[in-house]
Amino acid sequence: xxxxxxxxxxxxxxxxxxxxxxxxxxxxxxxxxxxxxxxxxxxxxxxxxxxxxxxxxxxxxxxxxxxxxxxxxxxxxxxxxxxxxxxxxxxxxxxxxxxxxxxxxxxxxxxxxxxxxxxxxxxxxxxxxxxxxxxxxxxxxxxxxxxxxxxxxxxxxxxxxx
Amino acid sequence: xxxxxxxxxxxxxxxxxxxxxxxxxxxxxxxxxxxxxxxxxxxxxxxxxxxxxxxxxxxxxxxxxxxxxxxxxxxxxxxxxxxxxxxxxxxxxxxxxxxxxxxxxxxxxxxxxxxxxxxxxxxxxxxxxxxxxxxxxxxxxxxxxxxxxxxxxxxxxxxxxxxxxxxxxxxxxxxxxxxxxxxxxxxxxxxxxxxxxxxxxxxxxxxxxxxxxxxxxxxxxxxxxxxxxxxxxxxxxxxxxxxxxxxxxxxxxxxxxxxxxxxxxxxxxxxxxxxxxxxxxxxxxxxxxxxxxxxxxxxxxxxxxxxxxxxxxxxxxxxxxxxxxxxxxxxxxxxxxxxxxxxxxxxxxxxxxxxxxxxxxxxxx
Numbered sequence: 303x304x305x306x307x308x309x310x311x312x313x314x315x316x317x318x319x320x321x322x323x324x325x326x327x328x329x330x331x332x333x334x335x336x337x338x339x340x341x342x343x344x345x346x347x348x349x350x351x352x353x354x355x356x357x358x359x360x361x362x363x364x365x366x367x368x369x370x371x372x373x374x375x376x377x378x379x380x381x382x383x384x385x386x387x388x389x390x391x392x393x394x395x396x397x398x399x400x401x402x403x404x405x406x407x408x409x410x411x412x413x414x415x416x417x418x419x420x421x422x423x424x425x426x427x428x429x430x431x432x433x434x435x436x437x438x439x440x441x442x443x444x445x446x447x448x449x450x451x452x453x454x455x456x457x458x459x460x461x462x463x464x
Numbered sequence: 465x466x467x468x469x470x471x472x473x474x475x476x477x478x479x480x481x482x483x484x485x486x487x488x489x490x491x492x493x494x495x496x497x498x499x500x501x502x503x504x505x506x507x508x509x510x511x512x513x514x515x516x517x518x519x520x521x522x523x524x525x526x527x528x529x530x531x532x533x534x535x536x537x538x539x540x541x542x543x544x545x546x547x548x549x550x551x552x553x554x555x556x557x558x559x560x561x562x563x564x565x566x567x568x569x570x571x572x573x574x575x576x577x578x579x580x581x582x583x584x585x586x587x588x589x590x591x592x593x594x595x596x597x598x599x600x601x602x603x604x605x606x607x608x609x610x611x612x613x614x615x616x617x618x619x620x621x622x623x624x625x626x627x628x629x630x631x632x633x634x635x636x637x638x639x640x641x642x643x644x645x646x647x648x649x650x651x652x653x654x655x656x657x658x659x660x661x662x663x664x665x666x667x668x669x670x671x672x673x674x675x676x677x678x679x680x681x682x683x684x685x686x687x688x689x690x691x692x693x694x695x696x697x698x699x700x701x702x703x704x705x706x707x708x709x710x711x712x713x714x715x716x717x718x719x720x721x722x723x724x725x726x727x728x729x730x731x732x733x734x735x736x737x738x739x740x741x742x743x744x745x746x747x748x749x750x751x752x753x754x755x756x757x758x759x760x761x762x763x764x765x766x767x768x769x770x771x772x773x774x775x776x777x778x779x780x781x782x783x784x785x786x787x788x789x790x791x792x793x794x795x796x797x798x799x800x801x802x803x804x805x806x807x808x809x810x811x812x813x814x815x816x817x818x819x820x821x822x823x824x825x826x827x828x829x
Contacts, residue, residue, distance in 0.1 A: 312650070329545070329610070329611075333551075333603075334601070336654060353592070355589070356589040356596050359597075359600075360599055363599065363600065364596060364600065364602075364632070365599065365629060365632070367627055368599075368602055368603070371607075371610075372622070372625045374610075375606065375609070375610045375618065375621060376622070378618070395524075398562045426588045426589075427588060427590075436537075458768075
């Protein structure tokens with residue numbers, strides 16, 4: 303059952319990701335990105351990482367992609383004036399990179415195909431919270447300071463006169 | 465019945481019953497909204513639709529509306545992006561439906577010797593799931609505004625995306641206090657935690673332990689649901705009908721259903737987190753245990769009925785509160801909405817977290 307679900311959601315995630323880069327219209331790309339994020343969240347749930355799955359949807363699908371969509375709406379380029387990508391070098395490089403990635407994942411998949419047995423209960427809210435606020439407290443706090451600095455930096459860059 | 469068959473039957477039955485309850489309430493709410501508006505503005509409200517001459521205070525109007533929406537021409541404006549235009553109402557309605565899954569409608573009941581929770585899914589992440597799902601609502605509005613290919617909807621969509629992102633922050637932060645007090649994000653455990661008493665008299669409901677959190681959450685929820693005084697994405701006096709200006713027939717009706725379903729689910733969430741969910745004050749499994757020390761025995765079946773009844777009446781009250789507030793308070797200006805969200809709600813919710821932590825720490829010592 304778990305394998306079937308894994309293959310199903312994995313396929314959705316991969317197809318969605320391919321659609322994100324191949325769609326011409328940015329809004330279509332953004333919507334496929336949401337689909338991919340949801341499929342990856344489902345994969346997290348399959349490995350009992352409930353907290354990670356929820357946060358993935360809240361932060362990425364619920365906030366980051368909303369900002370993408372916001373920008374697409376603000377710029378609002380008519381379909382007829384969307385730029386045509388002609389650069390062949392980028393395409394060749396893209397195909398090469400994709401080939402390397404596929405080879406790499408094939409090698410990895412041969413060694414670690416699927417974790418055996420039921421996943422441990424490490425991804426619940428309780429265990430995640432305990433780990434974050436005991437063993438990894440310093441890293442957690444430093445990350446939050448880093449994020450704060452990024453927020454302030456973004457405001458400083460966007461607003462010349464504060 | 466054997467194990468798996470029993471589980472499937474229970475799952476399907478729960479989904480069917482809770483959906484029917486929520487959608488039933490949605491239908492009634494469309495009537496309550498218009499009758500309530502009429503009552504508050506000293507009018508009569510809808511009272512013409514009848515079946516064989518029976519008018520029943522306009523109760524048949526939702527039925528007439530549904531038929532009208534079904535049989536109207538399904539129109540797509542020339543300027544619209546056809547696919548996105550048609551997807552938008554689905555994006556609006558689906559999150560509202562998904563949110564029903566984690567709401568506990570009553571205590572565990574025993575059916576044929578097995579315990580059955582009156583909740584579709586008691587997730588470990590509980591409220592986080594609710595946030596994840598309600599975060600998706602914004603796509604319906606934004607996509608509708610953008611795909612309509614018209615100015616007013618675009619303005620409505622832009623307004624809503626900024627507004628919903630802003631209030632999602634304080635909505636999440638306003639609940640941290642509740643998590644801290646009840647030491648869980650699981651809906652069932654939060655409800656169970658509200659069964660006790662404070663100082664031996666007050667029921668230990670979320671609203672009594674987190675009064676500021678309650679007000680912040682309620683305000684943020686109104687902003688998330690795009691209801692007055694935060695209905696700027698619709699703003700009929702400025703934007704015709706905002707993001708759904710270009711929608712007609714059943715697609716418009718889907719937006720309406722989504723809005724009312726948000727109200728119903730929102731009311732259920734407020735009742736669950738801040739008003740004890742299915743808990744009835746002083747009612748234990750065996751009967752009432754009043755603060756004075758006197759006890760009244762109540763048969764178990766009646767206890768169950770009382771509890772489900774309590775939950776339903778709380779939901780109905782908060783659904784009515786949406787209507788009440790809509791016809792009482794005028795709409796904010798857009799800069800006021802943003803200032804309230806970032807400069808008032810956000811600092812207050814942070815303060816609430818800090819104060820709650822401090823009090824919990826002092827109580828533990």
